Amino acid sequence: MGEALKGLKRTIMCGELRESHIDSICTVMGWVQRKRNLGGLIFIDLRDRTGILQIVFGEEINKEAFEKADTVKSEYCIAITGKIVRRESANDNLPTGMVELKGESIKILSESETPPIYIKENLDASENIRLKYRYLDLRRPDMQRIYVIRHKAAKAVRDFMDSHGFLEIETPILTKSTPEGARDYLVPSRNYPGMFYALPQSPQLFKQLLMVSGFDRYFQIARCFRDEDLRANRQPEFTQIDLEMSFVEAEDVMDLNEKLVQYIFKTILDVDVKLPMERMPYKIAMEKYGSDKPDLRFGMEIENISEVVANSEFKVFRDALDNGGSVRAIKAENCAGMGRKQIDKLTDFVKTFKAKGLAWIAYKEGEIKSPIAKFLSEDEMKAILNKMNAKVGDLILIVSDAKNKIVLQSLGQLRLHLAKELELLKNNKEFRFVWVTEFPLLSYNEEENRWEAEHHPFTMPMDEDIQYLDSDPGRVRAKAYDMVLNGEELGGGSIRIHVSSLQEKMFEILGFTKEKAWERFGFLLEAFKYGPPPHGGLAFGFDRMVMFLTGTENIKDVVAFPKNQNAFCPLTEAPNVVDEVQLKELGIKTK
Known part of the structure; x- marks a missing residue:
C-alpha cells in the first residue's frame, strides 16, 4: 500500500542540493536507486530527473523513520523530509556529493516489484525489452538527459523563429491522401x-497555402x-522543424536556416558553428564523395582516372570506357600493408553495390604491388599514382563500370566503410556542415518508364534550365538544397513553383493528366489562381538533429515511445485488432 501526500510538498529537486543549502530543512521525493544498511545507519540514494542525493537514517535521529527506511527496496517511490548537512566523505562524482540529507521522516508513496530492467546508465538490454518497459527505460538518467536536451532544442527553435518574425501555425493531421513517395x-x-x-x-501543401494566405513566415514543429x-x-x-517563407530566393532560405542551426548548437552544446556553411553542387558531391550527403570529416575523395588509363589494354577498364562508363579510385593512406583477405572482403563489399570487382x-x-600490374605499362601505373597523389605506404582502390552510377555509389x-574499419572518426568530435545544391529536378524510373520528382512535384527548376523541360528533362536542375552534417541529411528544402502553368507542366512531365492533377492537387492549383507569392522553405528532421545534440546513434533513443523495426509498439502492442462494432460503424470488413 502507498501513503498519501496529505499536504506534504516537495521543496527542492534531489540534484539541486549544494553546500549553500546546509542547515536548511528540505522535502525531496523520488525513486530509490539503492539502499545500504550499515547496522546503526541506513543510506538511501534517492533519484529524480535532476540527479541523485544521498540520504542517511539513524536510530538516534528518528527510530521510527529508521525502521521504515529499512523496509524500502529499489525503485520504491518515497518522500523524505530532513536537514541538509555536510557529508563526512564527499563524493566528487556527484554534483550533490558534498552534502546529504538527514532523514527525519519518510513516506512510502508506492512500492515496486523488482524491475525487469536495471535503472542505470548505459543499459545493456535487448531493444524489445527496453521498448516493452519503456516507462522504466525512460527513468534511466542517461535517457532523461536526452529529453531535457530535446525540450531545450525545441524551445531554442521557437525562440529563434519568434525573433525572426515567424508564426507557429498548426496544420491538419487528418487530410487528403496525395501519395508521391x-x-x-x-x-x-x-x-x-x-x-x-x-x-x-509532411505539411508541404498546407504551408504553401499559408504563403498564399499572406502569412509570409510560418513554422511548426510538426508530426x-x-x-x-x-x-x-x-x-x-x-x-x-517545418518552415516556409515568402518573397525569397534560395540563398535567403539557406542563410536563415544556417543561422537557426548555429543558434541551436550554441544554445545546447556551446559549439560555435562557422558561417557561411560550405556550398557544394550535387554533381561535385557525387563525383568526389559518391553521395548527395557527403561526410567531409575525412579525405579519401574519389578521383576520376579514366583519362590516365584511356589507352590501356586492360580489358576491364577498356570495356567500361568503350561503353560510356568510367574508371575511378580512392586512396587509403598508409594501408599498403593490408592483407589479401582484407582486400577480398572489400571486394565483396563493393559487389553488394553492383560493382563487378575491385582493382x-x-x-x-621499393615496389608497386598490384594484380593488374601485368596489364598496365610502367608509365600508366606511375600516372595512376601521380593522379592519386600517392605516397609510399598508400593503397589505391579502383572500380570501373559502364554505369557511372555504380562506380560512384560503390566507391x-x-x-565510408573504410573510415569505420580504419577508425578514422573514432575520436572525431567535429561537426562538418555543407549545403548540397543544384540537385537534378527529375530522375528516370526505368522500371516504370517515367520521370519522377527527385524531391517533390512542387520544386522550382533553375531559371536557366526551364527551356530543357520538354527536350531534355534529365538536364534540368532544381532550386533545391540539403543541409548535410557529418554524412547525414539534417534538412532539405527548395524554392517552390508558384506559377500555375509551370506547376501544371511539372505534373504533365510526371505523367499526370490534367484531370488527374486537378483531382489530386486541385485545391493547390485553385489557390495558385489568386496571386501566390514566390516562396520557399525547408524541413529539418528534428529527431535526427537531437541525435547529433545528444551524441546517440539510435533514433529510438530520442523518441519517447518509438516503434521497433517492424513498426510495432511492444509497450502498447499496437497495431492491434479492434472491436467488430467499431468496424461496423466504419463500414469495414477484414479478411
Whole structure:
C-alpha cells in the first residue's frame, strides 16, 4: 500500500542540493536507486530527473523513520523530509556529493516489484525489452538527459523563429491522401463511408497555402507519418522543424536556416558553428564523395582516372570506357600493408553495390604491388599514382563500370566503410556542415518508364534550365538544397513553383493528366489562381538533429515511445485488432 501526500510538498529537486543549502530543512521525493544498511545507519540514494542525493537514517535521529527506511527496496517511490548537512566523505562524482540529507521522516508513496530492467546508465538490454518497459527505460538518467536536451532544442527553435518574425501555425493531421513517395497512413471516415483521411507525410501543401494566405513566415514543429519499410534510424511517425517563407530566393532560405542551426548548437552544446556553411553542387558531391550527403570529416575523395588509363589494354577498364562508363579510385593512406583477405572482403563489399570487382595498387617501399600490374605499362601505373597523389605506404582502390552510377555509389560506400574499419572518426568530435545544391529536378524510373520528382512535384527548376523541360528533362536542375552534417541529411528544402502553368507542366512531365492533377492537387492549383507569392522553405528532421545534440546513434533513443523495426509498439502492442462494432460503424470488413 502507498501513503498519501496529505499536504506534504516537495521543496527542492534531489540534484539541486549544494553546500549553500546546509542547515536548511528540505522535502525531496523520488525513486530509490539503492539502499545500504550499515547496522546503526541506513543510506538511501534517492533519484529524480535532476540527479541523485544521498540520504542517511539513524536510530538516534528518528527510530521510527529508521525502521521504515529499512523496509524500502529499489525503485520504491518515497518522500523524505530532513536537514541538509555536510557529508563526512564527499563524493566528487556527484554534483550533490558534498552534502546529504538527514532523514527525519519518510513516506512510502508506492512500492515496486523488482524491475525487469536495471535503472542505470548505459543499459545493456535487448531493444524489445527496453521498448516493452519503456516507462522504466525512460527513468534511466542517461535517457532523461536526452529529453531535457530535446525540450531545450525545441524551445531554442521557437525562440529563434519568434525573433525572426515567424508564426507557429498548426496544420491538419487528418487530410487528403496525395501519395508521391512513401505510402500514406489511411484513416477511415465514419461520416463518409468508404472514404479515408490520410495522415500527413509532411505539411508541404498546407504551408504553401499559408504563403498564399499572406502569412509570409510560418513554422511548426510538426508530426509526420510515412508507411514505409523501416530502415536504420527511420520511424513511421517522426518530427520535423517545418518552415516556409515568402518573397525569397534560395540563398535567403539557406542563410536563415544556417543561422537557426548555429543558434541551436550554441544554445545546447556551446559549439560555435562557422558561417557561411560550405556550398557544394550535387554533381561535385557525387563525383568526389559518391553521395548527395557527403561526410567531409575525412579525405579519401574519389578521383576520376579514366583519362590516365584511356589507352590501356586492360580489358576491364577498356570495356567500361568503350561503353560510356568510367574508371575511378580512392586512396587509403598508409594501408599498403593490408592483407589479401582484407582486400577480398572489400571486394565483396563493393559487389553488394553492383560493382563487378575491385582493382588495387599497393605502393610499397621499393615496389608497386598490384594484380593488374601485368596489364598496365610502367608509365600508366606511375600516372595512376601521380593522379592519386600517392605516397609510399598508400593503397589505391579502383572500380570501373559502364554505369557511372555504380562506380560512384560503390566507391562512395567503400569510402565510408573504410573510415569505420580504419577508425578514422573514432575520436572525431567535429561537426562538418555543407549545403548540397543544384540537385537534378527529375530522375528516370526505368522500371516504370517515367520521370519522377527527385524531391517533390512542387520544386522550382533553375531559371536557366526551364527551356530543357520538354527536350531534355534529365538536364534540368532544381532550386533545391540539403543541409548535410557529418554524412547525414539534417534538412532539405527548395524554392517552390508558384506559377500555375509551370506547376501544371511539372505534373504533365510526371505523367499526370490534367484531370488527374486537378483531382489530386486541385485545391493547390485553385489557390495558385489568386496571386501566390514566390516562396520557399525547408524541413529539418528534428529527431535526427537531437541525435547529433545528444551524441546517440539510435533514433529510438530520442523518441519517447518509438516503434521497433517492424513498426510495432511492444509497450502498447499496437497495431492491434479492434472491436467488430467499431468496424461496423466504419463500414469495414477484414479478411
